[in-house]
Each structure stands twice: as structure tokens, then as C-alpha cells.
Amino acid sequence: METAAGVEACLPIRSDRDLVWVRQHVRQAAARLGFGLVDQTKLVTAASELARNTLVHGGGGRMTAQAVTGRRAPGLRLEFRDEGPGIADLDRALTDGYTSKGGLGMGLGGARRLVHEFAVESEPGVGTTVTVTSWTVRPPRPREEF
Template identity: 60%
Template sequence: MTAGVDLGPKTQAIGSDEDVVRVRQLVRTVAVAAKLSLVDQTKLVTAASELARNTLIYGGGGTAEVTVVEDGRRRGVRIVFADSGPGIADLDLALTDGYTTGGGLGLGLSGSRRLVDDFDIQTAPGEGTRITVTKWSR
């Protein structure tokens, strides 16, 4: 454990570009406290940035909850992004490299999935989206 750093769950609202920056900062702070390597910190912060931006742009805003987790042999950081937006109509298509509805590169979901160890998405049209990602220490 890192002295002086609370490793309990922390929630950041996502309602503006500034909040996306705050998510990045929070994830970096928690990843350092959880003793993830610099490479793993960078991968997790990059994925979190993409997913926070998606939460803002496509979900109309939401939250990111960042938690240090342990499975008995290793420590990691779990982030849950949740929104009450329109949901994702075709999840398989949305997870395809190059697919975009917003004019970007189309690497947000698929790229984020590659950067983390565990990736779970729950979504349905009209019911919002909940994405859970975890990066484990090596």
C-alpha cells in the first residue's frame, strides 16, 4: 500500500471535457498507488480516456468509478463507466476496428479492449451502457 493514498472506490462524474481530464488524472493516481508498472499505467489511462470520452459523447455523460481490486495473488485497477444514453444498437459492429459514428478513428472501444486485461460491456438500445475494465499488475 502507498502511504497517504486512499485506495477505496472513487467516483468521477463525466459531463464535460474537463471531467474526461479528471478521469485520466484519477486513474493515473490510483494506478500508481496500486503499483502498476509505468507501461500498464499508460495503457490503463489511455483506455480510460477513450472510454470516458465515449461516455461523454455517445452516452450524454455518466460516471467512472475507479477501484483497486485484488484476486488473492495480484492487485489491479477496475474502472466502471456507466451512462444512461441511447445504448449501442450493434455491439459487434461497435467493437470492430475502424467503425465510428462520430468521425473519429473508430478505435475507442476495440482499442480500449486491447489495452486492458478484462473488458466487459453491457448495453441495450434505450438502456444505456456499462463498461467494466480491469488492468492487473504483472
């Protein structure tokens, strides 16, 4: 796996100020890797939602960013980790409109739609890790047959 200068980072998420740093780092890293403006915005939006979830629901944690190289293109992998209460019902938490703290309920499901790869590991009482990856080139869509 190759890395790009200035892309790898581990940033704390302990306050609203840290959310700003996360968004700035993700935007700069995506630009360095060659993401177009629309894809940068999608990735920053997903990162913002996940970082806020880490702070609000997990009590804080960290984001790790890493450049990755796929078969067709470079990408950016982001991992959001907390040691909070975990997610008791992951399927429900991924459902649009579900909220446990009075928000809009678009965080996890919305973030999942904005990236190419999405994975969640959560254990009640232990914490949650959300890993997302986006590529500079969109994967080909399956051909539709008529």
C-alpha cells in the same frame, strides 16, 4: 476484497474538464497500486477512450474506480456508465475502424486491447456500461507447443 487508500472514487463525466479528472485519477490510482509506467499509460489511455465515449455517445455519465485483489496481484477495476441511447450493434461497435460519430473508430476495440478484462453491457434506449480491469502483474500466457 481489499482497497487501497485514495483509489476508490466515483467521478462524473459531463464535460471535457471531467475527462482530465478521470485521466488524473486513473494514473494516480494505478501508481498507488504499483502499476509500472507502461501499464499505467495503457490503463489511462483505455480510461480516456472510454470516458470520451461516455461523454460523446452516452451524453455523459460516471466512472467508478475500485481497487481489487486477484489471486496473483492487485488491480484496478473501472466502470463507465451512461444512460444514453445504448449501442445497437455491439459486435460492429467493437470492430476496429467502425465509428458512429466520425472519429477514428478505435475507442472500444482499442480500449479492450489495453486492459486484461473487458465487458460491455448495452441496451438501446437504456444506456451502456463498460467495465475494465487491469492487474499489476500480467496473467501468464498459455504455453505454445511446437
